[in-house]
Amino acid sequence: MSDKYLFAPEPQASVAVKGRDERFPVRRIFCVGRNYAAHAAEMGNEVDREAPFYFTKSPHGLCPSGAEIAYPSGTEDCHHEMEFVVALGGDIAPGEGAAGMAQIVGYGCGIDLTRRDLQGQAKDKRRPWDLGKDFENAAIMGVLTEAAEFGEIGDQVITLDLDGVRVQEATLAEMVHSVPEVLSHLSRFYRLGAGDLIYTGTPAGVGPVKPGSHLLGRIDGLEPVELRIKA
Incomplete structure (x- = not known):
């Protein structure tokens, strides 16, 4: 017997894959904080080098590269955070790090939009960050490049230009917790598998966007990610 619903469910969230007709269906979105x-220093925090920490975003918050969106509601201080994103195509056993790399199907450029004022209020009251991090169009995602084409993660440069001015720049080698380390740790708390995206953290230089802003993020070897905020 086929499933019946009270109303039509939303379409499956997905991301385009370079050179393929098939799309990557998104199951969950994990984000690494202060990586x-x-x-971390510019935000007045210290890095926990013992273990990474995480927050999540809903797949319904995905926004494709090239979109033009309204300025997010409920905030007067929305910030950009450029990120290297990992896309999983298979299950990862608990604690599996280096071996888990074989389950990565691709990588992409992503932008984590953050309602910084709401995040700050939550921090002050020791509350979850959901209002600051998880909202419509908060997870901008570029086209995925298959892992075999991208090659090894190393000193690829990650940048973000805001209105034509370079505001974020680092290398992937500067991540405090590497991708294998993140996979090893995160897989102890979740059954990581096909359809999971992991935003691996943002370099220094985060800052506010405004109506009319144009964002362009790049990582060597990947398709860029682009976003415009409606004036």
């Missing part, structure tokens, strides 16, 4: 030391 670049300089970014």
Whole structure:
């Protein structure tokens, strides 16, 4: 017997894959916090080098590269955070790090939009960050490049230009917790598998966007990610 619903469910969230007709269906979105030391410092925090920490975003918050969106609601201080994104195509056993790399199907450029004022209020009251991090169009995602084409993660440069001015720049080698380390740790708390995206953290230089802003993010070897905020 086929499933019946009270109303039509939303379409499956997905991301385009370079050179393929098939799309990557998104199951969950995990984000690594404070994974670049300089970014942690600019936010007045120290890096926990013992273990990474995480927050999540809903797949319904995905926004494709090239979109033009309204300025996010409920905030007067929305910030950009450029990120290297990992896309999983298979299950990862608990604690599996280096071996888990074989389950990565691709990588992409992403932008984590953050309602910084709401995040700050939550921090002050020791509350979850959901209002600051998880909202419509908060996870901008570029086209995925298959892992075999991208090759090894190393000193690829990650940048973000805001209105034509370079505001974020680092290398992937500067991540405090590497991708294998993140996979090893995160897989102890979740059954990581096909359809999971992991935003691996942002370099220093985060800052506010405004109506009319144009964002362009790049990582060597990947398709760029682009976003415009409606004037």
